[in-house]
Amino acid sequence: MQLKFTKMHGLGNDFVVLDGVSEAISLTPEQIRAIGNRHTGVGFDQLLIVAPATRPGHDFAYLVYNTDGSQAENCGNGSRCMVSFIKSRGLSDKDEYTLELVNGTLHCQANADGTVTVNMGAPVFSPPGIPFLADNEQPTYSLTLANGETIEVSVLAMSNPHAVLVVPDVDAAPVREWGQLIENHEKFPNRVNAGFMQVVNAGTIRLRVFERGAGETLACGTGACAAVVAGIRRGLLANTVDVQLPCGSLQINWEGNGTPVFKTGPAATVFEGTMELGG
Helix, strand or coil, X not given: CXXXXXXXXXXCEEEEEEEXXXXXXXXXXXXXXXXXXXXXXXXXXXXXXXXXXXXXXCCEEEEEEECCCCEECCCHXXXXXXXXXXXXXXXXXXXXXXXXXXXXXXXXXXXXXXXXXXXXXXXXXXXXXXXXXXXXXXXXXXXXXXXXXXXEEEXXXXXXXEEEEECCCCCCCCHHHXXXXXXXXXXXXXXXXXXXXXXXXXXXXXXEEEECCCEEECCCHHHHHHHHHHHHHCCCCCCEEEEEECCEXXXXXXXXXXXXXXXXXXXXXXXXXXXXXXX
16 A cells, blocks of 8 residues: 655654545554554654544544554644644645544644644643542652652643653653653553653753653653643743753743643654555
8 A cells, every 4th residue: 555644843753644634544553553663664753644524613633643553642743743734735724723633622823933833722630531540639649660769740631641750850860761660650541651851940941751652752742731731830830931852942831720731833844755555
């Protein structure tokens, strides 16, 4: 099967993007893993598919898959690439989009400077809504990892679940070792994304994220939102924060409980191609 694709990235968080509007696309987990293989496929952090919306009031459906073939609820950096892809492919000439997620809705704005602002929705703190196994909602939780370490994390959902850990130096943080232990901790029934946040000052953080189903990535949009929300709730951050990631920065704004999180950042197209896909 011949599959046309576009390779894109948002601050180094890289994607294979597929047009499921012009032609219906249905992929098995095995095929997704084959595309994601960086040695024998194209390689990606997430696979993104734009498809016709199935719910009223939405412009397109936005589907996200991890390198292990599993489906994710959302990808913040990917949403910026998705808006850029929709416009560049001529699927729509609008500047504002309402995208349909598997578990909600995403509102996006294409800006004149080429950046995209995404209304990420209000964060969820209730343990059942994350989901997270806890008797009641708390600002932070104590987790004992399989290696015997006990850590304090903020837990919330930004369409997908996040655990945020404050560290003194993000460069020295054990992201790969602890990330997979946090991701697969028994208290997270659907696994979790693990964020390692260094607070530089009230308006700036440095961040590394170990993403569920993908490992450490160069940028994670929902992870940036989750980290800022966690920092604001803990009294460490202002309402607007510059999030410094390995390949650039995102601007995150959150005005407090019950309000949506807004994320602004760039999207870039790398190349387009066609691959032969078996199965």
